[in-house]
Amino acid sequence: MPLDLIAAAFGPVQQDYLLEARQMQAMSFMVHIPLVCFGVAFPAFVVFAEWRHLRTGDPVYRTLARRWSKVMLALFAVGVVTGTILSFELGLLWPGFTAAFGDVFGLGFTLEAFSFFIEAIFIAIYVYGWDRLSPRAHLLTGIPVIVAGITGSFFVISVNAWMNSPSGFRVENGQAVDIEPWGALFGNDYLAHEVVHMYVAAYIVAGFVLAAVYGWQWLKGNRERYVRAALTISLTAAAIAAPVQLIVGDWAARTVAQEQPVKLASFENLEQTTKGASFSIPGGPEIPNLLSLLAFHDPDATVTGLDSVPPDDRPPVGIVRASFLTMVGIGTLLAALAACVLYVRVRKRRLPESRWFWRATIAAGPLSVVALIAGWVTTEVGRQPWVVYGVMRTEEAVTGAGGVPVGYATLALVYLATLAAVVWILRRLAARPLEEDVPAHG
Amino acid sequence: MAEIPILLILAGLALYTVLGGADFGAGLWELTARGERNTALRDHTHRAMAPVWEANHVWLIFALTMCWTCYPEAFTSIASTLSIPLFVAAVGIIMRGAAYALRAGVSSPREEGTISLLFALSSLLTPFALGAVVGGIASGRVPVGNAQGDEITSWLNGTSLLIGTLAVVTSAYLAAVYLAGDARRMGSDEVADAFRRRALLAGVVAGAIAAAGPFVLNADAPGLYDGLTGGAGLAALLASAAAGLVALALVANRRYEPARVAAAAAVVAIVAGWGIAQQPEILPGLTIEQAAAGDATIAAVLIGFTAGMLILLPSLAYLFRLVLTGRFDPAVPLPEGADARGSGIVGDLPDERGDAPVGAAAGLRPVLGAGAVTALGAAVTFFSDAPLRSVGVAAMLLGAAACFVAVASLDDAEAGP
Numbered sequence: 001m002p003l004d005l006i007a008a009a010f011g012p013v014q015q016d017y018l019l020e021a022r023q024m025q026a027m028s029f030m031v032h033i034p035l036v037c038f039g040v041a042f043p044a045f046v047v048f049a050e051w052r053h054l055r056t057g058d059p060v061y062r063t064l065a066r067r068w069s070k071v072m073l074a075l076f077a078v079g080v081v082t083g084t085i086l087s088f089e090l091g092l093l094w095p096g097f098t099a100a101f102g103d104v105f106g107l108g109f110t111l112e113a114f115s116f117f118i119e120a121i122f123i124a125i126y127v128y129g130w131d132r133l134s135p136r137a138h139l140l141t142g143i144p145v146i147v148a149g150i151t152g153s154f155f156v157i158s159v160n161a162w163m164n165s166p167s168g169f170r171v172e173n174g175q176a177v178d179i180e181p182w183g184a185l186f187g188n189d190y191l192a193h194e195v196v197h198m199y200v201a202a203y204i205v206a207g208f209v210l211a212a213v214y215g216w217q218w219l220k221g222n223r224e225r226y227v228r229a230a231l232t233i234s235l236t237a238a239a240i241a242a243p244v245q246l247i248v249g250d251w252a253a254r255t256v257a258q259e260q261p262v263k264l265a266s267f268e269n270l271e272q273t274t275k276g277a278s279f280s281i282p283g284g285p286e287i288p289n290l291l292s293l294l295a296f297h298d299p300d301a302t303v304t305g306l307d308s309v310p311p312d313d314r315p316p317v318g319i320v321r322a323s324f325l326t327m328v329g330i331g332t333l334l335a336a337l338a339a340c341v342l343y344v345r346v347r348k349r350r351l352p353e354s355r356w357f358w359r360a361t362i363a364a365g366p367l368s369v370v371a372l373i374a375g376w377v378t379t380e381v382g383r384q385p386w387v388v389y390g391v392m393r394t395e396e397a398v399t400g401a402g403g404v405p406v407g408y409a410t411l412a413l414v415y416l417a418t419l420a421a422v423v424w425i426l427r428r429l430a431a432r433p434l435e436e437d438v439p440a441h442g
Numbered sequence: 443m444a445e446i447p448i449l450l451i452l453a454g455l456a457l458y459t460v461l462g463g464a465d466f467g468a469g470l471w472e473l474t475a476r477g478e479r480n481t482a483l484r485d486h487t488h489r490a491m492a493p494v495w496e497a498n499h500v501w502l503i504f505a506l507t508m509c510w511t512c513y514p515e516a517f518t519s520i521a522s523t524l525s526i527p528l529f530v531a532a533v534g535i536i537m538r539g540a541a542y543a544l545r546a547g548v549s550s551p552r553e554e555g556t557i558s559l560l561f562a563l564s565s566l567l568t569p570f571a572l573g574a575v576v577g578g579i580a581s582g583r584v585p586v587g588n589a590q591g592d593e594i595t596s597w598l599n600g601t602s603l604l605i606g607t608l609a610v611v612t613s614a615y616l617a618a619v620y621l622a623g624d625a626r627r628m629g630s631d632e633v634a635d636a637f638r639r640r641a642l643l644a645g646v647v648a649g650a651i652a653a654a655g656p657f658v659l660n661a662d663a664p665g666l667y668d669g670l671t672g673g674a675g676l677a678a679l680l681a682s683a684a685a686g687l688v689a690l691a692l693v694a695n696r697r698y699e700p701a702r703v704a705a706a707a708a709v710v711a712i713v714a715g716w717g718i719a720q721q722p723e724i725l726p727g728l729t730i731e732q733a734a735a736g737d738a739t740i741a742a743v744l745i746g747f748t749a750g751m752l753i754l755l756p757s758l759a760y761l762f763r764l765v766l767t768g769r770f771d772p773a774v775p776l777p778e779g780a781d782a783r784g785s786g787i788v789g790d791l792p793d794e795r796g797d798a799p800v801g802a803a804a805g806l807r808p809v810l811g812a813g814a815v816t817a818l819g820a821a822v823t824f825f826s827d828a829p830l831r832s833v834g835v836a837a838m839l840l841g842a843a844a845c846f847v848a849v850a851s852l853d854d855a856e857a858g859p
Contacts, residue, residue, distance in 0.1 A: 003732070005586075006515050006586060006728070006732070009515075009519075009585075009586045009587030009588065009590060010515065010518070010587060010588050011588075013588050013589065048846075048847070048850065052850075052851070070546060073546070074543040074546050074547075075543075076496070077496065077539045077540075077542050077543040078539055078540065078543050080496050080499065080539055081535050081536045081538065081539030081540070082536070082539075083503075084499070084502070084503060084532065084535050084536075085532050085535075085536065087503055087506050087507065088506070088521075088528055088529070088531075088532045090510060090521075091506075091510065091517055091518050091520070091521025091522065091528070092521050092522070092525050092528055092529060092532075095518030095519070095521055095522040095588045095589070096518075096588055098510050098514055098517065098518045098521075099514050099515045099517075099518040099519075099588070100514070101514070102510040102511055102514030102517065102518070102735070103511060103512070103514050103735030103736060103739040104739070106507060106510050106511025106512070106514070106735075106739070106743070107511055107739065107742050107743055107746060109507040109510075109511065110504075110507045110508060110511055110743055110746055110747065110750075111746045111750065112507070113500060113503045113504045113507050113750075114504075114746075114750030114751075114753065114754055116500055116503065117497060117500045117504070117750075117754050117757075117758075118753060118754065118757055120496035120497045120499075120500055121497050121754075121757045121758060121760075121761045122757065123496070124492075124493040124494065124496065124497065124761060125493075125760070125761055125764060128492065128493045128764075128770040129764070129769075129770070132764075132769050132770060133769075144757070177736070179735075179736055179738050179739055180738060181738060181739050181742040181743075182742055192832070192835070196835060196839065225854075228854055229854075232850055232854060233850050236846055236849045236850040237846055237850070239849075240816075240842050240845050240846050240849065241842065244816070244820065244838060244839075244842050247820045247823050247824055247838065248823075248835075250824060251823055251824075251831070251835075297825075342849065345849055345852065346806070346809055346849060346852065349852055349853055349854065350854060351854070399522045399525065399588060399589055400522060400588045400589035400590075401522050401523070401525045401589040401593060402593060403525070403526070403593070407525075407529050410529075410533065411533075414533055414536055414537075417540075418536060418540050421540050421543065421544050422543070424544070424547060425543055425544055425546055425547040427547075428546075428547030428548075428549065429546060429547055
């Protein structure tokens with residue numbers, strides 16, 4: 001079969017449910033991405049707790065590490081299967097995209113599969129190896145779990161970064177040619193800031209979600225050392241990551257301003273290219289020159305407007321702007337909460353006492369997840385109408401198969417049931433008495 | 443070069459059939475072991491599978507990613523035409539993971555029964571659906587293009603039904619052989635015998651279905667039939683049948699270790715036979731050569747594969763060694779070096795920690811140092827552009843990690859001893 005015939009077989013298709021296909025993909029990401037945060041950050045918390053135990057002999061940290069490791073494994077299991085769905089969807093929903101560019105971006109997923117393998121192997125050894133390996137060997141088996149969490153997200157995000165900043169190929173007759181897979185994935189301009197942004201977000205989300213759970217206990221009057229130790233680790237991690245994220249976010253915004261000006265214009269709904277563009281805060285004032293300052297660190301810089309491209313090439317501005325504001329707003333509040341934590345922890349050597357602080361912490365858990373999802377909506381909806389920015393439109397990528405709404409509804413039900421199951425397991429694990437996790441012998 | 447990835451994909455699929463299949467099969471046996479009196483069987487199943495099931499499932503992800511990278515048009519033709527069974531398989535995989543995670547929280551037999559049911563359902567759905575996908579491809583029902591084949595008959599046909607059913611029964615068989623061997627290693631002969639009976643039953647059923655196979659293929663997929671009844675294809679088919687019979691005889695004689703190897707060999711041989719029967723075409727009218735990505739992509743994937751294997755193989759060997767030598771079994775004495783005296787592990791980390799007495803925590807100095815590095819890194823990140831910015835980012839992240847260790851290690855003034 002000649003190459004041009006193959007390409008023609010993947011020509012435009014009739015798909016009445018493109019929007020549903022996009023929503024189904026978005027839903028799958030929204031379920032998976034909070035679990036990724038736990039896959040990335042939680043192993044570091046668990047290994048840190050175990051290390052504290054070995055360093056100080058304090059048994060409370062051992063109990064904490066053992067209990068957390070079980071939660072980590074249960075969340076990893078759900079993360080594995082929701083991640084598998086995403087790889088199926090690359091073929092099920094977006095065959096046009098994968099057929100044309102699988103040979104450009106696929107390497108990232110091949111490498112990720114190995115990363116994932118290492119994580120699955122060592123997470124099992126770590127969790128089932130308590131009391132079976134020497135303490136030091138056991139601690140060491142936690143290290144590959146942390147590293148594989150980092151490399152796994154690195155490889156997956158390299159693909160997303162390439163979709164936003166495509167390079168390393170040429171298109172000829174609908175086919176990618178002259179492909180340089182390494183350069184495309186790891187040499188693009190988006191990889192560094194996207195990886196760091198997501199990685200720091202993982203610590204914020206895992207930290208604040210855990211702190212919300214134990215903060216609830218604290219508010220109910222439980223001040224056991226176990227709860228204090230859990231809060232110390234989770235709140236410290238989130239409190240250091242949250243201010244760092246402001247700096248990383250600034251870096252991300254400046255890169256978007258240069259590489260995807262239309263996406264940046266959507267953040268402010270900036271119709272026309274403007275010198276010294278202002279930024280309006282919803283329900284608040286319009287601050288002159290702020291957008292130029294944020295985007296280029298120069299109050300008089302010229303910001304490209306939406307009118308630089310035809311209307312068909314613009315993303316749905318309302319969604320992009322709302323998610324951007326949500327992410328930035330929550331991120332700023334979290335950084336303020338983080339400052340309180342760090343001040344009290346370092347100056348007074350304790351956890352904050354104020355009931356309002358703990359109420360805010362309980363809110364911070366779910367809010368950090370909202371900010372995480374809003375951030376991904378900002379970058380992914382902001383990339384529209386392109387699946388590969390400036391190269392392939394999303395409508396050229398979609399499947400020609402029927403039944404998209406049926407699949408969407410089924411998957412939504414399955415995910416609702418999975419969510420209920422996860423909540424049920426976590427409540428069950430938390431309700432077990434602490435003694436169960438103290439070694440039986442001795 | 444175009445053929446190397448397809449060999450690796452077939453190897454990955456064979457491994458997934460053997461290892462992932464054994465995991466799914468275990469779910470089916472949970473269904474046959476309901477009620478109080480079979481608690482030992484169910485507990486054994488769970489214990490034997492828990493540490494390895496996730497790693498066993500990654501072989502599928504490996505095969506998928508290799509396939510869409512190295513043969514993108516073939517992969518997407520398959521995925522778009524066979525979207526229904528693939529979606530069903532995906533839902534089954536979610537159920538498998540959920541059942542595993544849920545088992546961590548069960549406290550009553552009734553709850554456990556519900557979860558077994560979920561696991562068993564996934565064990566039926568996923569192997570059957572994936573077998574049906576293979577049937578659709580092998581019988582030439584997937585044309586090149588975006589959803590160009592029939593959405594129903596591409597997987598609802600004689601070949602798909604044959605391979606789907608065979609996949610379910612083979613999974614059950616592989617699981618029973620594995621679990622019988624594992625039970626005997628742990629010294630529970632009663633459980634081992636229970637799984638031996640199950641293995642023999644499943645083995646005979648699998649053999650009967652396989653024996654009917656040639657008739658189905660002759661009628662439904664003549665191309666595949668011809669490939670498997672002549673030359674190297676026939677050799678593979680016969681090798682698979684022989685290995686299957688040998689495995690069954692070994693199970694009957696309670697020689698589970700070699701039986702595992704023979705059963706795996708039967709699977710590998712039939713996967714190889716499929717590959718031989720179908721080559722050089724991957725889909726009708728599309729040869730492997732035409733479907734393959736360019737040399738640059740395949741070279742990159744092979745480099746990544748080799749590097750990945752260098753890390754993966756020792757890790758996987760370590761995991762399986764721990765599992766198969768019973769290190770994760772309950773009630774095993776602690777290894778050398780582990781302190782059996784309660785939680786005071788400090789006892790075995792003696793003198794080198796002498797400068798850090800129990801309970802000692804870091805002071806303020808490391809906090810300030812790490813904080814300064816983080817702040818400096820943040821300033822460089824904020825005020826500079828590439829390439830200097832990378833230095834700032836690295837300093838900021840390393841500083842933040844050090845900050846975490848320093849701040850989280852500070853004494854908790856209110857915690858008490």
